[in-house]
Amino acid sequence: MLVVERNRFKLWYARLAAGVTWAMLLLQLGLSIQISWRTGHGAWHGVWMYFAFFTILTNWLAAFALASASLGRSGTVLTAPGIVTGIAASMVLVGAAYNLLLRNFWNPHGLQLLADVVLHDVTPVLFVGWWWLAVSEAPGYAEIVRWAGYPIAYFAYAMLRGAASGFYPYPFFDVPALGFGQVVVNALAILAGFVAVAAALVTMARRRMP
Numbered sequence: 001m002l003v004v005e006r007n008r009f010k011l012w013y014a015r016l017a018a019g020v021t022w023a024m025l026l027l028q029l030g031l032s033i034q035i036s037w038r039t040g041h042g043a044w045h046g047v048w049m050y051f052a053f054f055t056i057l058t059n060w061l062a063a064f065a066l067a068s069a070s071l072g073r074s075g076t077v078l079t080a081p082g083i084v085t086g087i088a089a090s091m092v093l094v095g096a097a098y099n100l101l102l103r104n105f106w107n108p109h110g111l112q113l114l115a116d117v118v119l120h121d122v123t124p125v126l127f128v129g130w131w132w133l134a135v136s137e138a139p140g141y142a143e144i145v146r147w148a149g150y151p152i153a154y155f156a157y158a159m160l161r162g163a164a165s166g167f168y169p170y171p172f173f174d175v176p177a178l179g180f181g182q183v184v185v186n187a188l189a190i191l192a193g194f195v196a197v198a199a200a201l202v203t204m205a206r207r208r209m210p
Contacts, residue, residue, distance in 0.1 A: 017126040018066035086147035088131035089198035095124035138206040
């Protein structure tokens with residue numbers, strides 16, 4: 001009976017977390033398009049800018065993982081313990097990087113403030129909660145190397161976008177202002193933070209397993 005109730009709670013938790021994440025991602029997409037229209041750049045430019053940010057891409061990963069779980073699909077790639085843990089580490093990085101490095105760079109209001117708070121503060125907590133409920137096997141520390149491929153790939157993506165358009169999504173990645181060498185140093189420091197978070201999650205998972 002307890003197992004049944006626990007599984008039911010996990011299902012409804014996944015649905016709640018998925019609903020919140022999807023709603024805020026769509027809200028932020030609408031806001032990005034609206035801002036782009038106001039500045040005379042058109043809707044597609046708003047979509048292009050929307051997908052420049054690690055926060056958005058990582059929340060999309062979380063949203064798809066939660067949607068898969070909320071449909072009761074077990075054994076899929078997005079519900080595998082290793083993948084869920086890797087996404088959880090990335091979501092922690094979203095919240096930590098924003099609150100430690102970026103929060104003072106702008107002052108959003110209204111719906112933008114809502115989307116900002118939820119996508120940086122609420123959804124990371126919700127996803128880590130889902131990770132705690134859902135992960136039934138402890139991944140190995142060696143998997144951190146594979147998970148690190150995601151932030152590394154994002155860095156390459158941000159550099160290519162910036163080189164092509166002149167827009168760098170984060171001030172610590174701003175090559176014209178800082179120089180490429182400093183940007184690489186900043187990226188390595190953030191990657192070290194990601195590895196530390198991932199190692200902490202693996203340790204927690206291993207300690208809670210029988």
